Amino acid sequence: MSGKWKIAILMLTVIALISGCFGEKPVLEELGEDGKGKLKVLFHDENSFYREYGNYFNVKFPEIEFEVISMNEIYANQEGPVDYKAEMKKYLDKHKPDVMFLDQEAYSEYAQEGKLYNLDAVIAQEKFDLEGYMPGLIDMIREKGNGSMYGLTPYFYTNVMYFNADLFKEHGIQEPSNKMTWQEVIDLSSRFANIGTGEDQIYGMYEEYGQADQLLSKIAATSSLQLFDAKGEKLLINSDGWKNAIKTTADAIRSKAIYVNPPSNDENGPVYMRNDDNKFLAGKAAMILDGPWYMNQLKNRKMYNKNAKDFDWGIVTVPIDPASPDTSATVYLNELYAISADSANKRAAWEFIKFVNGPEVAKAASRAMDGRIPTRNQFFKEVDGKSMEAFYMLKPKDSNTSWGNENVPMEFYQPFRKLETEALQTVIDNKKTVDEAVAELQQKGEAALIKAREEEKARKAAEQAKSGSSSDKASGEATEGESDTK
DSSP states (O other), X not given: OOHHHHHHHHHHHHHHHHHHHHOSOOSXXXXXXXXXXEEEEEESOHHHHIIIIIHHHHHHOTTEEEXXXXXXXXXXXXXXXXXXXXXXXXXXXXXXXXXXXXXXHHHHHHHHTTOBOOOHHHHHHTTOOOTTBOXXXXXXXXXXXXXXXXXXXXXXXXXXXXXXXXXXXXXXXXXXXXXXXXXXXXXXXXXXXXXXXXXXXXXXXXXXXXXXXXXXXXXXXXXXXXXXXXXXXXXXXXXXXXHHHHHXXXXXXHTTSEEOOOOOOOTTSOOBOOGGGOTTTTTOEEEEEEOTTXXXXXXXXXXXXXTOOOXXXXXXXXOBBTTXXXXXXXXXXXXXXXXXXXXXXXXXXXXXXXXXXXXXXXXXXXXXXXXXXXXXXXXXXXXXXXXXXXXXXXXXXXXXXXTOOTTSOGGGHHHHHHHHHHHXXXXXXXXXXXXXXXXXXXXXXXHXXXXXXXXXXXXHHHHHHHHHHHHHHHHHHHHHHHHHHO
16 A cells, blocks of 8 residues: 555544544533523413422533523403413513423414524434424424424323223223214214113213313314414305314204203303213213313312212223324424524523423323323323323324414404304204304304404504503603603
């Protein structure tokens, strides 16, 4: 081998060694040797922040200080309806937190507006494990960030269908299974419709909260029905999809296949039943849709319900849309943690987000049973010997129906819900056909939308006048103070 080749090989070896020693430049500069840092974190309130995360994080990073920006202050001293989104934006602009605690709608909006720091590079460089999350979750987060990762979430919320295994066995009826459609659930539930009478009557599917409109909302969400066009200018209730959902709901209630609370004249919304009236806990209903927190009620049922009975129970997935059988519209992300794009403390913020979304927190959360499910699916496997697979079986999908359009005034929803409930009841009572009820609801709903826009305009004008008055007063006080000083 010639001398030139030996020198070339030697130089390549040295370059490789240098690269190995120094490595690639870190995306985020490491914390200083003393590990000190300070983070402004947006959270519900200071006490709950330290209880859930701060105290544990400080065991690992004792030199990082927190300043907790309490979200509760947004509602302080507010009178009348509060435009939460607008108030939140003002609050963030005022306090400029390093770490933001966001729901999925706010996360998507802030990511698209460039307010959040892109985590892709640091996740790749540090090889942060994204494989241990529930199926479809990372895809959903990326989708809301236009293909990029701007945040992570340690928990998600979803419902499953609980069933009383003893009732099915006693009456020789096959237990429910995963990925049933609504029609399959209704058909199964109807087999209990004529069992028992009076106090001994047995029900199939039991809707604990709300009235008929609550069941309609669930059926519509499963099929991803949209109540408005994208701009929130036109109601879409007069459509085949909504007509089918209304017919399915009405038929199920009228035939007593599904039990819902009776109609009420309460102007303030649905009637919420006391736990003492809960027919599922009392062993008189075969199925109920609810979240993970319901397991606590089952475990402590006699504390919650004086009529509660001991029975064997199980869970399966919520009803699915046959057009999308592997997804669920009930999955919701309410705790996305993201870093502000203009934060000067990105490394400390990333260490916090990495910790909150790490396996240690997920393992602890799997034992908490507080209604939140860890997004990492390695730990929440069984409860009382029962498989928790149903919680992770369906991938999340967006489903914005009656309550999901940001362009619709908040003044619209309560009046429309009353109109919707009344229209649905006329179908249940066979006073109107589905077509007649829906056509009338479309007309009245559009009138309610116009009225809501007028009320929104008046509210914003009043808020602006109040804000201007407060600014003038503050300016006057400042001028007076300056005069006094002089």
